[in-house]
Amino acid sequence: QLQLQESGPGLVKPSETLSLTCTVSGGSISSSSYYWGWIRQPPGKGLEWIGSIYYSGSTYYNPSLKSRVTISVDTSKNQFSLKLSSVTAADTAVYYCARRVATNAFDIWGQGTMVTVSS
């Protein structure tokens, strides 16, 4: 069945760019039925949607992060990626990738990857 797996550095220095990739297996990222998204969760806190992308490259972002976020897709690799620039300690969180279905719910999630922002 469909699986998502996040990958990327677990430690990023302040002011640098956080870069993560989500690899989709067991299905195609190019399905017309789905969007693909990033969601994060600071330690001990709640969930925050970062942004989503369609296989065509169409994106939409959380306005609170929009100036620092870029999400891209590589259909040839069945992957989509997140870049978050100018990070601070407040960006320390578990980052999840997830599939968004037609009802706008997130039905399949990756296991999550912890990213710590520290010098």
Place this chain on the structure above:
Amino acid sequence: DIQMTQSPSSLSASVGDRVTITCRASQSISSYLNWYQQKPGKAPKLLIYAASSLQSGVPSRFSGSGSGTDFTLTISSLQPEDFATYYCQQSYSTPPTFGPGTKVDIK
């Protein structure tokens, strides 16, 4: 942004108890409300979508109801594997937003 609140923030219950969690939106979201279960160290799991539709594979003891601004998640008979944190999420408008969570632990 649409703000989501949940009550209670935590509750203690026993196996077999009926548990109800409430979620409220800051404006009407029709039935665009989803519920997730999250266990420590794990990703959230979708339980209920569109306010009352049970996600495939989710036990029937979970149910959701509501529309507009007020919603509930009910667990009809709490099982040991149900001790977790539950989040609601509105999918009516961008950005999708989550409630702060309700932690269900063992009494």
